[in-house]
Amino acid sequence: MPAPFILDRSSVTQVMAWVLMALLPGIWVYVWIFGPGILVTLSLATATALAAEAAMLKARGYPVKPFLTDLSAIVTAWLLALSLPSLAPWWLIVTGTLFAIVVAKHLYGGLGQNIFNPAMVGYAVLIVSFPVQMTQWAGPVALTETPLTLAQSASVIFGFDSTKATLDAVTMATPLDALRTGLLQQLTVDEIMTHSIFGHYGGLGFEWLAAAFLLGGLLLWALRIISWQVPLAFLAGIWLAAGFLHFFDAGRFGAPWFHLFAPSVMLGAFFIATDPVSGATTPRGKLIFGFGAGLLTIIIRTWGGYPDGVAFAILLMNLSVPLIDAWTQPRIYGEARKTREPPA
C-alpha cells in the first residue's frame, strides 16, 4: 500500500464516542427533570439498534465487529430515544429504532451512504403513524404530584401497567403542544404562556435540557468534531424566522427565545443537523443547510400539522444536500477569486 504510511489517531469510533459523551449532560438533566424513565428508553433503543445493526451487517455480508464497534448505531439509537416522548411505549421505541437502522441506514447502503438522518427518519415514521402515542411526555418532576420511579417508568413503557391511570397522572402537554392547542383555541400567546408548563424561555425544565444539549454541542465544537457553521446557522434561522413573525404579531407567534430553547432545537442543531453523512460538506453549504433547517422548523411549527418541525426540517434539508454541495463548491488554492463557476 503506498503513501502515506502514518495516520493521525482519529477513528470513526472515536468520533462517535465523543458524540455519545457530549450527550451525557443532556441525559443527566433529562433524568433530573423528567425522571429516570429515559434510561429505560435509551437502553431499549440501544439494544434494538445493536441487534438490528448486527443482523443487517450479517445479512449484507459485512464483517460485524468493525462496523458494530464504530458506535454509529448507538448514536442513532440515543438521538432517536432523546427525541421520543419520555413515556413512549416499548413497541414504539423498537419500531422507530428498527426503521432507523434497517431502512434508513442499511437499505440505503449502510454507514456513510444514508442520505437521510436515520434517527430523524425513525422519528418521522413514528409521528406520522402513531401521533397519539407520540404525545406521551411525562411532565417535569416539579409539576408532577407523584413522579415515577425507574421501575414504574419501565412498567409504563412495557405496558405492564394497563390501567392508564398512572400514565394519565404524569403525562402532560409539552410547551410546544400547549402553544399549538392554545393557538387553535384562539388564545393569544401571552394567555397561553401563563400555564405553569412555560418557564422563563422555553418551558419549565425544558429550557434546562436545552441548555445541557447546548453545552454538549459546544464541547463537540471545541473538539472540532462538528463545525460551527451548521449549529450557528440553524439557531440563527430559528431565531430570525421566529423573531420576524413575533415582531409582526406577538399575539399569534411565539417569542424567538421560546422557539430557540425547545430541547429539540438544541439537539437538532448540535447533534442531528451536524450528522456529517446526511449533511452538507462545504463551508457555505453548511451555512445554507443549517439556516434552511432552522427556517423550515419555524414554518412547520407555525403552519404545519405537527407541534414540532425539527425532524421534518432536517429531512427536507437532507434531501437538498447534493444540490447545495454542488452549488457551493469552495474556491480552491490558486483559483481566481471572482470568476468561479459552479461545477455542473
Place this chain on the structure above:
Amino acid sequence: MSRTLHTFKGGVHPPGHKTESNSRPVHAALLPNKLVIPMRQHMGNPAKPTVKVGDRVLKGQLIGEADGYISAAVHASSSGIVTAIDLQQVPHVSGLPDLCITIETDGRDEWIDHGALDYQAMALSDLRMKLRDMGIAGLGGAVFPSAVKLDPGAHAIPTLIINGGECEPWITCDDVLMRTHAEEIMQGVAVMRHLLGSTEIIVGIEENKPEAIAAMKTAATRLDFTVEVVAVPAIYPGGGAKQMIETLTGKQVPSGKLSTDIGIQVFNVGTAHALARAVHHGEPLISRLVTVTGHVLRPQNIVALIGTPIHALIEIAGDRDGATGVLMGGPMMGVPMPGQDVPVIKATNCLLVKSKDLFPPLPRALPCIRCTRCADACPAELQPQELFRFAKANEFGRAQEYHLFDCIECGCCSYVCPSHIPLVDFYRYAKSEIWAREKDKRASDLARERHEFRQFRLEREKKEKAEKLAAKAQAKRAEITADPTASGAPDADAKKALIAAALARAQAKKADIIPRNTDHLAPDTRHVIEEIEARRAKIRELAHQPLETDEKKP
C-alpha cells in the same frame, strides 16, 4: 528586517522524527563495486546513452545525453568499465525495469578533466545548456531539469525562493546540508540570481531547524547581495513549493499555472548546492546527500554516488532484523521500494527503513462518513471526500471538475481520515487513468486521421487510374481512326485490335521481366532464388484461391 508571514489553509502536524538522523556527522561517499545508473531520473525525456558496453568511463564523464529541452544529462559517478546497457530494476513503486547503464568500478575513482566555469562571462543560454549537460535537476523531489527552471523566458522573476522547508517527517538531508554547506548553497543562489535576474531572494526554513537557520544566516551576511533567511512555522506540507510561496509572500500560484507566472521561482537548497559544485568546480551531478533512517542502528546522512545500490547505504547505517520494507522519501509521500538492489537516483532524498513498531500496518478502511476533516486538512483547498467518491466510481470527468489535478498528493487527507481510507491512492489511480485515456484518445485520433487519409488516397488513386485509362483509350481510338489501314474496320474489329495490341504489349513486358542477372551464379545463390520462386508460386496459387478475407471484406 522581519517579514510578515502568511498561513496557508490546511496542513497537519505529524511527529517529526528529525533528531534520529540529524545529530550524526555526514558519512563520506562510499564506492560500490557496481553502479547502476538509470537514464530516466528526471522529469521529461530520459537521457540517451552515449557510451557502449566495454567502454572505460571516468568519474564525471557524460554517459547519457539530454534528449530535448526538458531533459538532463546523466554522468558516470565513478571511473570504471561499462558492463551493460539494459533494463534494470529502478526505484519506482511499480518494480518495473528501465534503461540503465551499469558500470563496474575500478576503485581508482579517477576524475575526468574538469574545472570551474567562468559563468559571469558566459552567455546565459550557454550557461543553461551547460547546466543541462551537467545533469542538474531539482533535488527536492520532483527532479525537474533546473536549466528549464532557470530560464525566465517571457516572465520577469523578481522573487527567488530557496526552499529549506523539509517538512516531511524523518528526512534531514536538507537540514544537514544547510548546516554543513551553507556557503556553497549561497554560491549556488548567486548563480541562480545571475540567471534569473531576481531582486528579492528569500530562504525559507522551518523553525524546527535552528542550527540550519543560524548557518544560513551567517552565510548570507558574507554575500554582496541581500538574502533574507526566514524561519517559517513547522507544518506539513509547509515545504511544498506552493505552500512555501504563500507562507513567504502571501501569493497563491494560480490554478493550472506555474509560479513563474506570478514572478516567483523556487529551488531546493540541495539544487543550489549542486549548482555551486557544477559552476565552481565543474562537477556534474553525480552524488547527493541521502538520509538513511527509521529501523536502522545508526540513522544518519550519507553522501551517496548516483547508482549506488540502496542496500549499501542501509548497511552503513546498520541494518536490523524486523525491517518490513524501505521507502524512498518520507512517510507522507515516500515510495515503497521494490527491493534493496535498486540504485540511488537524483530524487533519493531519504531511505526510510520500515518496521512493524515504527509503521504499524494501517487499520482496516471503513466507509467515508463525509466528516470533511480531509477538506479541513487539504492545503490545495479541495474537497477530498468528493474526489474520492468520483475516483472510486471511475467518474473521472467529475473528478476533474472538482480539480483533481490541483491535488499535490501530500497525503494530509489520508493522514487525518477517521475512516482510514487511502484517499491519495484513489487520486493517483484517477490521475493515471485519465492520462492513459488521453494517450489512448490521441492514438485513436491519429488512427482515424490516417485511416481517413488512406481512404482518400485510395479513392484518388482509383480516380486517377480511371482517368488515365480513359485518356489512353481515347488516344488509341484516335490513333486507330487516323490509321488508314484500319479505317474500314467496324467498331468490333477496332476493339479486337485494341485487345490484340494489349496482349502483345503484355507478352513483350513478360519477356522483359525475365531476370538478366541470373547467369553465372553460385549454386547456393541459385538455390535461394529457386526457393523464392517456389514461394512466389505458392503466392500465385494462393492468389487464385478465394481468400477468407475477401469474404469478410465487403
Place this chain on the structure above:
Amino acid sequence: MLTAIGVMVILAVVIGLVLGWSAIRLKVEGNPLAEKIDAILPQTQCGQCGFPGCRPYAEAIARGEADINQCPPGGEEGMKKLAELLGVDPKPLDETHGTPKPKSVAFIDEQTCIGCTLCIQACPVDAISGAAKQMHTIIAAECTGCELCLPPCPVDCISMVPIPEDLPHWKWKHPVVMLKQSP
C-alpha cells in the same frame, strides 16, 4: 366551435412554420450522432464488427442497424460508453465478433518476409512501410493492432506482440478497499 377550430388551425399553421423554419435554419451538417459514436470507437479499423472500419460501424449504429456490443477492441468500457451516449441498457459483448485481447502491435519477422506488399495493402492506417520485394516494417507507434495484415501474408511472417507494460505506460491500480467479507 368555429372559433376553436380556427384557433387550432392557426396554431397548427404557426407551429408548423416555426418547425419548418428551424429545420432549415438549424440544419446540422453530417450526422452528429455518428460523429459522437465514432469518437468513442477505438479506431482500430479492424472490421471485427462486420463493417469496413470504425466510421461505417458508427454510422450503422446511428441508423439503428447495428448493435453496440460488436466492438471487441473497445471492450466492456467502450460498450458502456456507447450505451450511455445512446441511452440504452449496456449488454455483454457479442462473442461472435471476437473477444477483447490485450493491446498488441503487429511485428514482421524480417527474416521470413518476402516483400509481397500484400500486408501494406491490407493495413487500414498505413502503418507498414516497405516496397515491392523489399522487407516491410511495422511503424509500431501507428499500428492499431487490428490484425488485418495477418491473413494476407503468404508466409505468415507477421505476429501480434502484446505491448509490454513499461515505466511510461505503467498505471496506478484501483485501490482495493475490502469492506465486505470475502464470501
